[in-house]
Amino acid sequence: MSEGEKAPSGGLASGPDESGAHVPGEPGLWILLFGEMSFFAALFASFLYYRGFDPSGFAEAQKQLSQTVGLINTLLLLTSSLFVAHGVRAVRAAQTSLAPRLFVLGIVCAIGFIACKSFEYYELFDHGIAISDHTFYSFYFGLTVLHLGHVVIGTILLSLMASATRRPLKKPTHFAMVESGACFWHMVDLLWIVIFALLYLVE
């Protein structure tokens, strides 16, 4: 298949149903995604539940976080999502030179996120802050380390996608793999959006 030529089934992992609707990625993936999103939702709810017992202590601890670093990280993940979404589009159009580059740009943003988060951890530890100092920090480190693990997994998936899309994809399962990886990455992005609001912006 030459570059720019349309992939089979319009490049969709699973062909659209009678109504034209299409499940992005493997349908089974959505069980994992909803499981992850519900698990994080329970952690978000626990954070606000415990915050209700000590709002002034949580507000005081929140001051130690760098809102600028949180904002930069949010912009990095949003931008990576844009690159990945365009990458999926390029894969469907069988643009074998463009798609891997877009996934690599997504990886660059992910590495930027990991670097900023590491810098923030370093700053906090340098100020003598420990996980056990306050419930806020327990939630901060618990949520962000768990999320960072997902960023690392997502980065590995993006690397596999960048490697696999150097050649034209032919089988629907290959498209499903790319769409599934992209959906996982977007989930990492949306979880951070809520984490940023809860930890850095809630008054």
Place this chain on the structure above:
Amino acid sequence: MLRLLRDPLFLAWSLLVAVTLVSSRIGGPNPGIDVGSAAAVTTIVLSIAFAKVAVVIFTFMEVRGAPVVLRVLCSVWLFGVLGALLALYYGILP
């Protein structure tokens, strides 16, 4: 340039960046803020966050073109979690 402005993915990203900057401006530690204003800021910040999540799910994850079951499940998660978080913040839930 005109093509870029018509690209739904780029438009979604631009919207997400713009509202991120707005919410970052109004949220965060604000010494001396009264309880009522803090509650209003929190409500706005959380609502903006879940509006952003909706854009990511429906545009970037392409749930907009997914079967109705998936669209409904995603909407239930969005409104359910936002409602629960606001209820916890306001002390409506125990």
